[in-house]
Amino acid sequence: MTSRPARSDARANRAGILDAARSTLASDPYASVDVIARSAGLSRRTLYGHFDDRDALIRELIVTGAQRFNAIAESISDADSRIALARLAARLWQEAAHVQFAAALALDEAHVEHTADALAPLRRAVARLVQRGQQDSSFRTDIPAPTLARLIEEVARTVVARTDASSSGAADIAVRTVLSIAGLSWREADDLLTAHPDITEPTR
Template identity: 85%
Template sequence: MPRPPRSDARANRAGILDAARSTLAIDPHASVDVIARSAGLSRRTLYGHFDDRDALIRELIVTGAQRFNAIAESVTDPDARIALARLAARLWQEAAHVQFIAALALDEAHVEHTADALAPLRRAVSQLVQRGQDDGSFRADLAAPTLSRLIEEVARTVVARTVVAGTDATSSGAANLAVRTVLSIAGLSWREADDLLSAHPDITDVPA
């Protein structure tokens, strides 16, 4: 059996990831040298943990995906409409605080890797859509896999455009728009979305 990494090696790896997050948030094109200096380590030490810059970015995507997958698991509302709205809001709020990772994850160079890392979330969305179709909450003119994919693609477009435009994605208004967009794709009218969000204002509350 391989020996577990020493505590200093684990600390170095964690430091590199933290430095990469903070550095790339300021400059998405920051080099390995810049990230290593930010972590207070040599370039050689960084390469001892990650083969190259892409490997480092993939690790950031994986750790971010784990948080998204955990959010999907935490949403347990029995009403499919509320569950979808809450899931959309929580994912949006999480993505809003790590917009640079969201941008990197949505880059064509990392889409396939991102899809693999987010497999549990995608399954949760698919199951939720199927449940909503079964109880008549969501549109049934599209097969569940197709509707799930459409919701994913629309959400991806909204996030990407927000990152590019520099919109304040952490605002409650941005979260509200994201949730309404997802509900609309699922088949709810704007009045139905209004009623749902009015009855459950906590869904789009943005933590201070």
């Protein structure tokens, strides 16, 4: 009977550490374990009881964030490949912009391999979408589907890491950039987004 509160406290402490890490790293991406622990109202020793080191904590943040990105990919159901890609790009951007510091940290070279593993479901979804888009002639076919999917990933990575999430029209730029890589002209992208303004509307 006494073990249940202990487990409950442990879960609460772990959740508190992750929340503190998100907010602390948003202000200072290089914040130390000591700073994160103080922000969580816990001792350094308690933090190390949950995470072996700072990298382990960051990896946990990446995993929990990746789960949200993977869920977004699963939620896209548009039959039109162009709309599906645009909507996926917009929703992923909105999520990344909400926690841009974490997204940029996850995409840093030091963590990119771990991030790739955590985002495997999303990457598979993009690959399937690109293949479908090529098959129905929505996307360019001069580049093999796996290569095109990788190009889209790399462009999205750069956009997330380099674009100011608070800037006006940032989501629109992100979507147009991805559509351009997929082979749509700027006029085709403009027509698509004009016809479907809900794509870039904030979901929060």
